[in-house]
Amino acid sequence: MASLSLRLAATMPSVGPGKTMSVMSTTESGGCSGGREAGVRHLVQNGHFSVPAAVQVTRSAMSSIPVSGSSSTSPLRAVSSKISAEMSTAPSTEEPELETDPIVLWNRYVNWLYQDKDLGLYLDVSRIGFSDEFYEAMLPRFEDAFKHMKELEGGSIANPDEGRMVGHYWLRKPEIAPTPYLQKLILDTFDRVQKFADDVISAKIKPPPTPVGRFTQVLSVGIGGSALGPQFVAEALAPDNPPLKLRFIDNTDPAGIDHQIAQLGPELSSTLVLVISKSGGTPETRNGLLEVQKAFRDAGLDFSKQGVAITQEGSLLDNTAKIEGWLARFPMFDWVGGRTSEMSAVGLLPAALQGIDIRGMLDGAAIMDESTRNTTVSLIL
Ligand SMILES: O=P(O)(O)OC[C@H]1O[C@](O)(CO)[C@@H](O)[C@@H]1O
Numbered sequence: 001m002a003s004l005s006l007r008l009a010a011t012m013p014s015v016g017p018g019k020t021m022s023v024m025s026t027t028e029s030g031g032c033s034g035g036r037e038a039g040v041r042h043l044v045q046n047g048h049f050s051v052p053a054a055v056q057v058t059r060s061a062m063s064s065i066p067v068s069g070s071s072s073t074s075p076l077r078a079v080s081s082k083i084s085a086e087m088s089t090a091p092s093t094e095e096p097e098l099e100t101d102p103i104v105l106w107n108r109y110v111n112w113l114y115q116d117k118d119l120g121l122y123l124d125v126s127r128i129g130f131s132d133e134f135y136e137a138m139l140p141r142f143e144d145a146f147k148h149m150k151e152l153e154g155g156s157i158a159n160p161d162e163g164r165m166v167g168h169y170w171l172r173k174p175e176i177a178p179t180p181y182l183q184k185l186i187l188d189t190f191d192r193v194q195k196f197a198d199d200v201i202s203a204k205i206k207p208p209p210t211p212v213g214r215f216t217q218v219l220s221v222g223i224g225g226s227a228l229g230p231q232f233v234a235e236a237l238a239p240d241n242p243p244l245k246l247r248f249i250d251n252t253d254p255a256g257i258d259h260q261i262a263q264l265g266p267e268l269s270s271t272l273v274l275v276i277s278k279s280g281g282t283p284e285t286r287n288g289l290l291e292v293q294k295a296f297r298d299a300g301l302d303f304s305k306q307g308v309a310i311t312q313e314g315s316l317l318d319n320t321a322k323i324e325g326w327l328a329r330f331p332m333f334d335w336v337g338g339r340t341s342e343m344s345a346v347g348l349l350p351a352a353l354q355g356i357d358i359r360g361m362l363d364g365a366a367i368m369d370e371s372t373r374n375t376t377v378s379l380i381l
Contacts, residue, residue: 098129116371119364139377146375154178167333168340172366182335189331190362193345196328197352200272201243205327208305210269215306217267218246218353219260221288222276222346225338226310230276230350233342237361242354244272249292252284261295268299272353274308276346278332280315289317310345 099105105126112126152158155178158166170177174186199205203214220230227250234246247264249257264271273292277285296303308328309321321329330345341347343365348358 116367119367119371121368142377143375146373149372162334165335166337166340167335168337168343169369171336171343172362172369185331185333189345190348190358193330193348194352194358196330197349197358200353201355207270207272208302212270215244215270215272217264217271218244218274218350219249219264219271219292220246220274220276220350221249221285221292222274222310223250223252223282223284225341226276226278226282226285226346228339229342229347233347233351233356233361234354237351237356238354239356244353246350246354249288252287254291257288257291261292268295269301271306272308272327273303273306274310274350275317275321276310276332277315277317278312278336278338278341278346280309280311280317280319285317308349310349 099108109124109126113122113124115122152166153169153176155165155167157163165178167177167182170182171186174183177183177186196205200215206214220227227248230246231248231250238246247260249260261268275285275289293303296306304324304326307321307324307326308330309317309326310330310332311317311321312332312334318329330349332341332344332346336344343362348361351361352358
């Protein structure tokens with residue numbers, strides 16, 4: 001696991017206009033000859049840009065690169081945008097000057113670049129205009145946030161109005177779910193999703209007799225959190241030629257719904273329809289479902305043989321699917337928010353049907369979660 005502790009560099013001494021700068025490499029563990037001690041464990045290292053294990057600009061060892069701009073002193077001045085007054089707990093509410101000194105800007109980049117090599121993820125916050133004082137003033141809030149995160153992951157009630165937990169983290173690491181019952185529920189649901197998708201792709205599960213003899217298309221009916229995750233993953237991760245093509249009805253625009261159905265054309269008979277709604281009662285989703293069901297009737301097709309519900313048990317949608325005998329039903333859990341439901345059946349089933357490695361998705365998300373648990377925000381100060 002890569003550490004979040006990537007920043008060790010100290011603020012550089014000031015330099016006046018017209019001075020020069022040099023770039024010096026240091027070792028992975030930090031330390032730099034010339035200038036003040038500085039080191040960075042990780043720097044950007046992707047396909048486009050690669051920097052040695054640690055680089056620090058110094059002002060004492062000079063090369064011939066001219067430096068323009070004004071001098072800098074600690075604390076750093078703003079770099080680009082300004083922190084809004086209400087967000088800031090910094091001592092001063094004066095609008096800071098924009099930083100222009102390239103040495104300061106470079107060192108700030110080096111000091112604040114976050115990289116997780118395991119994930120191939122980096123995040124550059126160096127151009128956000130916060131000062132050292134602002135960062136220090138925020139530390140208690142960071143600590144508070146980490147404390148609350150820990151409580152959340154432990155199963156605390158985070159939504160007092162609804163009296164429910166918030167546990168989407170458990171989906172990718174069931175062993176941290178607060179009860180054995182929940183752990184089993186997560187694992188069983190994953191297995192069911194994977195098996196169903198495999199069976200659809202291999203045509204073990206197929207639509208009523210069609211010329212092609214297997215499902216070729218997936219139509220997802222759902223809005224907001226019940227559509228955005230699957231849409232994003234389809235864009236980002238689906239293979240060029242997925243085993244089943246995925247399309248969406250994600251609003252209640254009649255023309256848009258008609259368009260999707262018209263584009264399916266005769267392939268409606270080989271379309272698997274996923275109706276996704278956590279509450280199971282969202283009117284827009286219901287409208288979409290009714291329109292699709294009408295199209296099936298008009299085409300002489302039996303919707304129940306091709307319909308799948310993903311929703312909370314006992315919801316209107318769940319009961320409808322049960323009574324009408326739909327092809328399958330998958331659960332949505334009350335402790336997973338709609339906007340964070342991608343790693344539940346909501347996102348996993350559409351992904352698996354496109355041939356995406358859903359175990360890999362969960363493993364990647366688990367690594368990301370692990371990174372967010374590291375409470376070391378910075379080692380600079
Ligand atoms: O999954 P549901 O219950 O159909 O809700 C769909 C969306 O509607 C909202 O409740 C409101 O837009 C969102 O929070 C949610 O993602």
